[in-house]
Amino acid sequence: MALDADWAERWVRRTADAIADAKGELTELDRQIGDGDHGENMDRGFRAVVARLDDPAAQPGAGDERTVGDVLKLVATTLMSTVGGASGPLYGTAYLRAAKVSGRPQIDPPAVVAVLEAALEGVSSRGKATVGEKTMVDAWQAAVDAAEAAARDGGSEVDVLRVAAEAADKASTATIPMVATKGRASYLGERSAGHEDPGARSTALVLGAALAAALAGPTSADPHGAA
Amino acid sequence: MALDADWAERWVRRTADAIADAKGELTELDRQIGDGDHGENMDRGFRAVVARLDDPAAQPGAGDERTVGDVLKLVATTLMSTVGGASGPLYGTAYLRAAKVSGRPQIDPPAVVAVLEAALEGVSSRGKATVGEKTMVDAWQAAVDAAEAAARDGGSEVDVLRVAAEAADKASTATIPMVATKGRASYLGERSAGHEDPGARSTALVLGAALAAALAGPTSADPHGAA
């Protein structure tokens, strides 16, 4: 099963659904160690992305020629212009860099890994955070490591996305005891320990949606449907 | 038993104690239908009065020549310059007019009635309220009516003060169902019904202290002591 632009679109739509469902949870996490807007920010951004996907005039790429990168670039520019905050430029850059390495109609497992690596590289280069600083980087890095291993072992696209999503989920949970040294939570010093990083959680949701979109397969009639 | 300047001083000190004890209650009554300062206002005023009575340099009158009116005038000027609000000028005027009719070392029952009448007249002329408007006038008027009757029937000073205090207490309670048409409570319109008027209650306390001071008698060693 190859991952194509339709998969990318399903991924994005599922991400929007997952974020909408988790909006309250993300906001509550951010309320505890940040400023309580992460759920709202991400939801505003992904609702705008879906609105563009639904708008015949704003379609990414050109018909059948549409590449995975076309879809991801639309996500990047939309998030940059609607999210704001720290997560807007960070996710925006992640999708932009991911789009640059996926300018093809279909991507295979090594290309999926490249997409994740590019996203991580985008977040890191904009935010200057490294692993262990209690940010979304922790989730992206764990996903990349797991995906690289799975691809090296000859795993399928679904295998790669599955381990990536699982690793991101675990890594997000693993931010709980950390003391933040980047982002707004760093202002709390030691008091940031004991709470999960909202950006790491949203990254886990993004990657979970990628897997679900792959599992739903190209024949899924309802792009908004459940996995 | 004649009521002299020492009685007047005991009255005032007992009033201060009674107000201090009831400060919270008066403030709560005023919080419900006014601005929540009546207890504080009265307490500030009577504490200042007691401070002057305790101050050798601020003694009313001249030694044995001291009249009831001397004491009441000191109360009047002190309340006027320390209470503020509506109750400051109202009580201030009440004591000032009362002082004018009690410029003697001792007062008998008709003179006690005259003191109460003068106080009522002072409140009414300053505040322009009549009976039934849910103000301290209700308590003063009831006290005057009862005192006049008792004096007419040949009652003693204590008898006169007892009926006055009892009548004021009842009249204060009787303000509960009234709709206020004077003072701050009038802004509430119908919503002022169901609450006791704080100024009527403080008037009842003032007159209760007058009685207690008379009952304690001239030999009481401790002017601050209980009845």
Next chain:
Amino acid sequence: MKKLLNDPADAVADSLAGFALAHAELVQVSTSPVFVSRAGGGVTGKVGLVSGGGSGHEPLHAGFVGDGMLDAAVPGAVFTSPTPDQIQPAIQAADGGAGVLTIVKNYTGDVLNFETAVELAEAEGVEVASVLVNDDVAVEDSLYTAGRRGVAGTVAVEKIAGAAAARGADLATVKAVAERVIANVRTMGVALAAPTVPHVGRPSFDLGEDEIEVGIGIHGEPGRHRVQAVGADQVTEMLLTPVADDLALDGGDRVLLFVNGMGGTPLSELYVVYGRARRLLEERGVTVSRSLVGNYVTSLEMQGASVTVLRLDDELEALWDAPVDTAALRW
């Protein structure tokens, strides 16, 4: 109750001490008795303007002492009228030989204490005239009430009468201007949450999680009625409509629209109310030619706002525009 105060009994004194230090170029503060007057005292030949009332409404009145507005302000205890022995010396300090106008908000306590003080000042040879501000349409004005309260409209009275005095008008003229403002200014307010008086330590009224008090004053008194919380547009209509009706505003009118915060509501929300009030006025054909939005007549940390409309004419507008240099209003 948590407040940035020391002993509640010192709240007014501590605050005035800070105010005096922060604005030494504008004011001087007397501590015994307590009153605030212009640095340098009364201006020779100019009518003096004195106002005052309970504390807790800051910046009213002390924040309006300075060129083009008040010459003295007399703060009482929190929500309690000042006493005559404070007001009288303030009147004398404001006198520059051309007489003094006292601007009194219509509350029994303020009226009585100012009355006495004016008598005392007159006995000292000062010519005094007085006006009573009663702009609050939430309160019925009838023979059988204490009459309407003075609330946010006081700012307009002080600003415009102050400008008249500054340009050299005599006492009768300044008084007449003040009375013209009073005749043409109306206000109505709403509270979303009650203030807490320092020495009381608990909120002045108890409001449910989704209730608001409509027709409140500025002393934490409960309002005329309590309604279900609704959106800002609807709240604004509840405030603007009785104000505009009472003024009988129509197409020919030109007004100052003043949205006043009660102390605890973000400025951003006041602008939401302003925007709606303005559209409602414009729908009536009224022209809003001057505006003021901010916390000027507050009720401690009460959450809420009031809407004030002043019908303008050329002279009132020019006096509103005249320069003013005070701690809280300056242009």
Next chain:
Amino acid sequence: MKKLLNDPADAVADSLAGFALAHAELVQVSTSPVFVSRAGGGVTGKVGLVSGGGSGHEPLHAGFVGDGMLDAAVPGAVFTSPTPDQIQPAIQAADGGAGVLTIVKNYTGDVLNFETAVELAEAEGVEVASVLVNDDVAVEDSLYTAGRRGVAGTVAVEKIAGAAAARGADLATVKAVAERVIANVRTMGVALAAPTVPHVGRPSFDLGEDEIEVGIGIHGEPGRHRVQAVGADQVTEMLLTPVADDLALDGGDRVLLFVNGMGGTPLSELYVVYGRARRLLEERGVTVSRSLVGNYVTSLEMQGASVTVLRLDDELEALWDAPVDTAALRW
């Protein structure tokens, strides 16, 4: 949660609409994308000043657009940095041909979004320089943190850099002046009660009845530590001491003392804090030559205050004194 708002999603737009109507002589408001610029646009030959950040801090920044201060302000969603597609046109609107200085508060989101916008504006041929305000001493400034936050000191940076631009300084000079202010300004804040973000609907942090948060920012983040509520004098010491220590103030210094309200605290209490802070500075031998007290950099209806000290020199003092004509600061 009760607020004078309609749909929380419209809070910023509704408020800006009212702001635009109330101050049409000072500003114009673009709605798509959202930004505020001076009525009349960039001033030819003058360096343009642009600032921005999340909404909820009003009057910052839009209230400081006007003569002698900002040329444009870019409000994001509540407590959320604006996006590059808002910031870029604001920069272009502020450009009068002499280049633009962006004044950015040090938050990851503001920094990243302004960075991108500056790149875009430069690509359109605008010369842009940027400064980062980071006055909050509650946050440690080290290689291992996001660095100190920008809070109330931003007002001083905008005022003084604005005055430098107004008197005709070139971009490098205006930037250098702004950096001198940043190097000499420090702030620390306290919260007595948390703000409620409209779309969240519950307080940003949970404080006990007798707890206060010391070292808070302006986004409802919890502070550095939570302590038992104490009197204003003690709270003021907790704020002033780290500020004065960080600036290493001593006998020779002359300063601006700025006590800023967080939106929900009465002005009277801010003056109590001011009075105490001033005495503490004077005890150190420091001269307080300029003062500002009021709600300028708020956090919705948060209760609390911050104390800001700016070490002055003759030039900074003169620039502070220079005329300013904006909605929220005017002299």
